[in-house]
Amino acid sequence: MIQTLLAPLQYEYMLKAILVSAVIGGVCAFLSCFITLKGWSLMGDALSHSVVPGVAVAYYAGWPFAAGAFITGLLAAVGMGFVKTKTRLREDAVIGVVFTAFFALGLLLISLFPSQVDLRSIIFGNILGISNSDIAQVLIISAVTVLVLGLKWRDFLLFCFDPTQARALGLNTTVLHFVLLTLLSATAVAALQTVGACLVVAMLVTPGATAYLLTDRFSRMIAIAVTLGVVTSLVGAYASYFFDGSTGGCIVTLQSLLFVAALVWAPKHGLRAARARRQAAALAAAPV
Amino acid sequence: MNDASPSLMSVDVAGVTVSYANGNVALRDASFRLTGGSICALVGVNGSGKSTLFKAIMGLLKPAAGTVAIAGLPVPVALKRNLVAYVPQAEEVDWTFPVSVWDVVLMGRYGYMNFLRIPRAEDRRIAEESLVRVGMLEFRDRQIGELSGGQRKRVFLARALAQRSRVILLDEPFTGVDVNTETAIIALLRELRSAGHIMIVSTHNLGSVPEFCDNVVLINRTVLAAGPTAEVFTQENLLRTFGGVLRHFRFDESTVQKHDGREVTLLTDDERPLVFGKGGHVEYRERAGREDVVRKRSEDEEDL
Ligand SMILES: Nc1ncnc2c1ncn2[C@@H]1O[C@H](COP(=O)(O)OP(=O)(O)OP(=O)(O)O)[C@@H](O)[C@H]1O
Ligand SMILES: [Mg+2]
Numbered sequence: 179m180i181q182t183l184l185a186p187l188q189y190e191y192m193l194k195a196i197l198v199s200a201v202i203g204g205v206c207a208f209l210s211c212f213i214t215l216k217g218w219s220l221m222g223d224a225l226s227h228s229v230v231p232g233v234a235v236a237y238y239a240g241w242p243f244a245a246g247a248f249i250t251g252l253l254a255a256v257g258m259g260f261v262k263t264k265t266r267l268r269e270d271a272v273i274g275v276v277f278t279a280f281f282a283l284g285l286l287l288i289s290l291f292p293s294q295v296d297l298r299s300i301i302f303g304n305i306l307g308i309s310n311s312d313i314a315q316v317l318i319i320s321a322v323t324v325l326v327l328g329l330k331w332r333d334f335l336l337f338c339f340d341p342t343q344a345r346a347l348g349l350n351t352t353v354l355h356f357v358l359l360t361l362l363s364a365t366a367v368a369a370l371q372t373v374g375a376c377l378v379v380a381m382l383v384t385p386g387a388t389a390y391l392l393t394d395r396f397s398r399m400i401a402i403a404v405t406l407g408v409v410t411s412l413v414g415a416y417a418s419y420f421f422d423g424s425t426g427g428c429i430v431t432l433q434s435l436l437f438v439a440a441l442v443w444a445p446k447h448g449l450r451a452a453r454a455r456r457q458a459a460a461l462a463a464a465p466v
Numbered sequence: 467m468n469d470a471s472p473s474l475m476s477v478d479v480a481g482v483t484v485s486y487a488n489g490n491v492a493l494r495d496a497s498f499r500l501t502g503g504s505i506c507a508l509v510g511v512n513g514s515g516k517s518t519l520f521k522a523i524m525g526l527l528k529p530a531a532g533t534v535a536i537a538g539l540p541v542p543v544a545l546k547r548n549l550v551a552y553v554p555q556a557e558e559v560d561w562t563f564p565v566s567v568w569d570v571v572l573m574g575r576y577g578y579m580n581f582l583r584i585p586r587a588e589d590r591r592i593a594e595e596s597l598v599r600v601g602m603l604e605f606r607d608r609q610i611g612e613l614s615g616g617q618r619k620r621v622f623l624a625r626a627l628a629q630r631s632r633v634i635l636l637d638e639p640f641t642g643v644d645v646n647t648e649t650a651i652i653a654l655l656r657e658l659r660s661a662g663h664i665m666i667v668s669t670h671n672l673g674s675v676p677e678f679c680d681n682v683v684l685i686n687r688t689v690l691a692a693g694p695t696a697e698v699f700t701q702e703n704l705l706r707t708f709g710g711v712l713r714h715f716r717f718d719e720s721t722v723q724k725h726d727g728r729e730v731t732l733l734t735d736d737e738r739p740l741v742f743g744k745g746g747h748v749e750y751r752e753r754a755g756r757e758d759v760v761r762k763r764s765e766d767e768e769d770l
Contacts, residue, residue, distance in 0.1 A: 215560070215563060329582060332576070333583065335565075339560065339573075340559045340573070342552075342558070343552075343625070345526060345545070346524055346545060346550065346551065347545065347548070347573075347629075348542070348548075348577065349576075393564060394564045395564055396565055
C-alpha cells in the first residue's frame with residue numbers, strides 16, 4: 179500500500195514535476211488575488227494565449243522560451259492598451275480581438291515550421307518532461323514575483339482598490355500598472371509549463387476567486403489563496419501519476435472542485451449561508 | 467514627516483484651463499489664491515467645473531494651460547510630501563473589495579509609512595482618532611460595502627483626515643450626510659482652520675456657506691469671483707453665478723403673513739427650502755392658488 183503511494187516519488191521526473199507545480203501554483207495563486215480584484219481575469223487568459231507565438235519563435239531561434247513568450251506577452255498587453263485608448267470598443271472586445279490574433283499567429287508559426295516545437299506541450303503543458311533549464315527559468319520568475327508582491331502588496335492593494343487615492347498619495351500608478359502587467363505576463367509564461375496555455379487562466383483566477391468567497395480581509399485572502407494553490411498543485415501533480423492523466427487537468431479540476439465547495443459552504447458568502455440568513459429573516463418576520 | 471514648517475500654507479491656481487478628451491473645455495482661465503488657515507466654499511451650478519477644478523488641483527487632470535502650486539510647490543512634489551488630501555464627489559471603488567473600514571482609513575497613512583507600509587503605533591493612533599472624529603469607530607471591522615451611503619462617505623472623510631494634510635479638498639461632502647454628521651464635520655473643519663489648514667469645499671448648500679466659510683470661489687466654467695465671503699457671497703454675484711436657476715423664496719409673495727413689507731429673499735441651489743411660519747405651519751412659495759390657506763390662517767389669528 180505505502181509502496182504504491184510512494185511509487186511516484188521514486189521517479190526523479192515525478193518529484194520535479196510535483197515540486198515545480200507547487201511553486202507555480204503558489205505564485206499564480208498569490209497573483210490571482212490581485213488579478214481577480216483588479217478585474218483582469220480576462221487579461222490573464224489573453225496573455226497566456228498571446229505568449230504562444232513567442233514560445234514558437236524562441237524555440238525556433240534557440241532562445242530561452244521565457245524570453246520569447248515574455249516579449250509577445252508584453253506586446254499583446256501594449257497592443258490592447260493602444261487599441262483601447264484609440265477606439266471606443268469595449269475592453270472585452272479589444273482583448274478578444276488582440277489575443278486571438280496573437281494565438282492564431284502562434285498556431286500558424288508552429289504549423290509552418292514544425293521543428294522541435296510540440297504544439298501539444300504548449301497548449302496543454304508538459305510538466306513531466308520539463309528540462310532543468312526550464313526549471314531554472316520558472317524558479318527565477320517565481321522568486322522575482324514573490325519578492326515584488328511580498329514586499330509591495332499593500333501598494334498593489336491600494337492601486338487595485340482606489341487608484342485615485344494611490345495617486346493622491348503620490349504613488350506612481352503607471353509604474354504599478356506596468357509592474358503588475360509584467361508579473362502577470364511572466365507568471366503566465368511559467369504556468370504554461372505546468373498546465374498549458376489553455377488552463378493558465380484557471381491557475382491565475384480560481385484560487386483568488388475561491389479565497390474571495392471565504393474571507394473579507396485581503397491579507398487572509400492571500401494566505402488562503404496561496405495555500406490552496408500550493409496544495410492543489412502538489413496533490414494534483416501527484417495524483418496525475420495514478421490516473422495517468424494530464425497534470426494540468428488534475429490540478430485545475432481539483433481547484434474547481436474546491437471553488438464549488440466554497441461557493442456552497444463558505445461561512446458568510448456561500449449559498450447555504452445566504453439561504454440560512456433568508457430563512458432566519460423570514461422566521462423573525464413571521465407572526466408568533 | 468510632512469512639511470510641518472510654520473510657513474503659511476497656500477494654494478495658487480493660475481490661469482488653469484482644463485479640457486476633456488472629447489474636446490469639451492470644462493474650465494477656462496481659472497485663477498484664485500488661498501492662504502491658510504481658511505475654509506473656502508466652491509459654489510456653482512451642475513457642470514460648472516467644480517469637480518474638474520478639484521481634479522486639476524490633484525493632478526488627476528492635466529491642465530492644457532496654467533499652473534497649480536501648493537505651498538509654492540508643483541503638484542507632484544506636494545503629493546509626495548502628503549500636503550494634499552482629497553475626498554471625491556463619488557468614490558469610484560469596488561464596494562465588494564475585501565477591505566475593512568479600518569484598512570481604508572489606514573490607507574490614508576501610507577505616505578508616512580516605511581517601504582513595506584507597515585503601520586506604526588502612531589499611524590494606528592491617528593487612524594483611530596480620525597474614525598472617532600466622524601463617529602465611525604464602532605464600524606471599524608465592517609467590510610467597506612456593508613455600510614450606508616452616508617457612512618461610506620464618512621469613512622473616506624476619515625481617511626482624508628488621517629492623512630494629516632494641510633490642504634484638504636472636499637467635493638460635496640455634505641450630500642447624503644445627516645445633519646448631525648454635517649455639524650460634526652463643520653466643527654472639525656473649523657478646528658483645522660485654526661491649525662492653519664486650507665479646506666476647499668464644494669457645496670450646493672448655500673445657506674451653510676456664510677456660516678462656516680471665510681472664503682468663496684464662485685465658478686461657472688471659469689472663476690467668476692473669488693475672495694472673502696462678505697465681499698463675494700452677495701445676492702448679485704449669486705444671481706450671476708446661477709443665472710436665474712436658483713430657487714427663490716420671496717416672503718412678500720409667499721403665504722408668510724405679517725412680514726413688515728421689506729423684501730427678504732431666500733436663495734437655494736439645493737433643496738427647496740422648507741419654511742415654517744410663526745404658527746409652526748408650512749409656508750408655501752406662492753400666494754396665488756393658496757388663497758384658502760391664507761384666509762384660514764388669518765381667521766385663526768383673529769380667533770386668538
Ligand atoms: N469625463 C468627462 N469627459 C467629458 N466631459 C466631462 C467629463 N467630466 C465632466 N465633463 C464635463 O465638464 C463639465 C464640468 O464638469 P464637473 O464634473 O467639473 O462639474 P461640477 O461642477 O462638479 O458639477 P456637479 O455639481 O454636478 O458635481 C461639465 O460640462 C461636464 O459635462
Ligand atoms: Mg462635481
